[in-house]
Amino acid sequence: MQEFDLYAVLPELVLLVATCLLLVASVYVPERVVATPGVEQDIFHTPRGVGFVYFFTIILLVYLIFAFVGRMGDPALVAMNGLFQSDPLSNLLKACSCGAVLVSLIYSKQYLTDRAMFRPDFIVLALLALLGQMVLISGANLLTLYLGLELMALPTYALVAMRHNSEKSVEAGIKYFILGALASGFLLYGMSMLYGVTGSLDLIEIFKTVADPRINHLVMAFGLVFIVSGLAFKLGVVPFHMWVPDVYQGAPTAVTLMIAAAPKIAAFALLFRLLINTLLPLMGDWQPMLVVLAVLSLVVGNVTAIAQTNVKRMLAYSAIAQMGFVLLGMLSVFDEHAFSASMFYAITYVLTTLGTFGLLMALSRKGYDCETLDGLKGLNKKHPWFAFIGLVMMFSLAGIPPTVGFAAKLGVLEALVDGEHTFLAIIAVMASLIGAFYYLRVVKVMYFDEPVHDMAVSGSGYAKSILSLNCILVLALGIVPAGLMSLCLDAMRRTLLGS
Template sequence: MQAFDLYAILPELVLLLATCFLLVASVYVRERVPTTLGIEQDIFHTPRGVGFVYFFSLLLLIYLIFAFVGRMGDVSLVAMNGLFQSDPLSNLLKACSCGAVLVSLIYSKQYLSDRALFRPDFIVLILLALLGQFVLISGANLLSLYLGLELMALPMYALVAMRHNSEKSVEAGIKYFILGALASGFLLYGMSMLYGVTGSLDLIEIFKTVADPRVNHLVMAFGLVFIVAGLAFKLGVVPFHMWVPDVYQGAPTAVTLMIAGAPKLAAFALLFRLLVNTLLPLMGDWQPMLVLLAILSLIVGNVTAIAQTNVKRMLAYSAIAQMGFVMLGMLSVFDDHAFSASVFYVITYVLTTLGTFGLLMALSHKGYDCETLEGLKGLNKKHPWFAFIGLVMMFSLAGIPPTVGFAAKLGVLEALVDAEHTFLAIIAVMASLVGAFYYLRVVKVMYFDEPSHEVTVSGSGFAKGLLSLNTILVLALGIIPAGLMSVCLDAMRRTLLGS
């Protein structure tokens, strides 16, 4: 191992060591459980408690954000004998992932405390999943990509089923595990076929071999089908979306946010690494598959969401449709503007998702989860500022100006028109019009319906202030999107040049 290898993996190494430290320290953390008499007692004791683990994790995430932002100006490099790559795009996505996890932890603190889930093991599992996202985003080898994918997924399975006294949570965890294992099997089988044809696990070597006209393209095509199917499972797009609504609804809202936020960035990185960096010579085979998946996701996701009264389930179908938009940006394979539009879209979607689920957790309290449209009725009459937050988030998801969702959708549509995919752009616009119905229905419920119960807002003042800042950022990036767009474009250009 050389010096630049250590430099390349230093943030990941810091995260790993810090997570191991917190895992060991959590043995001494005081945990309170109810006895048969209904009285809580301590089963572990330490003077520090879970607050130390939480505060240490926040400091760690802030350090990682600054570390990755500082590396965005570095040149692309491949380290660890071709297993790991560090480039501007990976550093941008990692910084955004850390920011998403940081905000998610702050939003979730009160929600988890009210449900006896605010424990060190919860935070440790989140950090391990974040480490898996780092490995996945920077994978330069089929083996490292798969290991990163599994390291990200396994803690998520445990998090979904962590609320043991909830049948829905346990059921969602089992479904997520079984279907996730099936998706991993598809992906691994496709990778094994790639290895059988090319004789290498290295992405660069696979790209060179696939470009050779003498290679067996029939076997490659079969392997590609399994890879795209596995990617579709991880992205949660139609027809491999069956796990998304059940997991979103069954998991605690804090865990749903962890699934709906940062992992979307890692899934996009996996899509980019495999299809663009590695299998670009086979674009004639995978482009039609992406078109089909994107169209089905836009139509099925938006149409099915109309029938939902559970907000988390509605947001699950919304996520399916949003991922269809992301895939549309991957169709212009020789246009860095199109790729950067997809990066901008997925980053701003995660930003909006953070605000949406942050609002749901703020409106939840001990013994009550705000998950249905009924719980949002008359919010403007009791808490007008939080109703405005909900309005901004719904407008952004629908793509209505002046929110950032409009700028993100417009960027993808422009890329489609420039690539002469006008028909796809029309389908995307029509699907967005359908989607606007159920987003505006949420706004109507908050502003025009009478409250059906007492609406209260929980959470610390800091969490409420961060939620307000999140809302302002969604508006500001919608009015002035050029700054973030230029960052995404520069990162994509330098990454493509470096590869």
């Protein structure tokens, strides 16, 4: 192992070692039995023990964020004999993933404590999923990409089914596992066909080989179909979206946030690594598939969300439509502006999602989950500031100025028009108008309906402060988006030049 190899993977090694130490240390944390009314006795670690693990994890994630931000000025390099790459794009995305997991844990603490789920194993599984995301984002080889994908997915399956006394949670975990395994099989089969045609697992070598007119284009086309299908499953876009609503609704809200936030950044990285870094010479083959997936996701996601009364299920269909926008940004021919607009959209969508689910958990309490529109009725009369946070998040998801969602949608639409995809831009605008209905319905419920029950805001003052900062950031980036846009564009440009 060369010195630069160790430097490239150092943050991942730190995360791996720290997670393993936390897992071992949690074995020695004393346990006690707590009787939960109406269910069998449940075992969970004492607050003191899990408090140490939680505090150490927060420090670890803050360190990782600063480590990756500090590396963004470094040139792109490929390490570990071509298995791992560290470039500006990967460092930016990994910093965002660490930040998303950090905020998710802060929002989730009180929610998990009230449901006897605030345990070291929850935190360890979240960190292992984050490690998988980091490996996936920096994958420079088909094997590395697949290993990162599985390392991200397997802990998430366990998290979804962790609330073992809930039938919905267990059912969601089984559905997620079965359909996730199917998606992984699709992707692995496509990768094997790609290897059979090119004779290499290295992304750079595959990029050079697929442009050769002598390769077997029939086998390559079949492999490409399987790869795009596997990517569509992981992104949760139509028609491979069947797992998203059930998992979002069935999983505990804290786990839903773990699925809805950071993994979306890793999914964008996988999309970029496979389609842009590797299969760009075949853009004429995969671009029509992305067009179909994007248009179907925009239409089906937004139209179906109108009929939902469960907020988590509505946000699931919203996520399907939002991923359609991310796909639209990948359609321009080698245009770093379009790719950076898509990355900006993914990052800001995660930021808005954090605030949305953070609000739902703040309005939940022991014995009650705020998941329906009835739970939000009259919020402005009881807690005006939290109603305003909800308004900002809904406006951002709908793409209404001055929130960051408007800047993100505008960037993708501009890229479509510049790339002469005006018809797709019109479809995207029409779909956004449909989506605005159910987002504004949530605002109407919070501001104009009468409360149906007493409302209480749970969580520590620290979590509430982070939620307020989340809201302010969504507004600030909407008013002044140039800084983050320039950061995304610079990272994308330097990564494309380096590759």
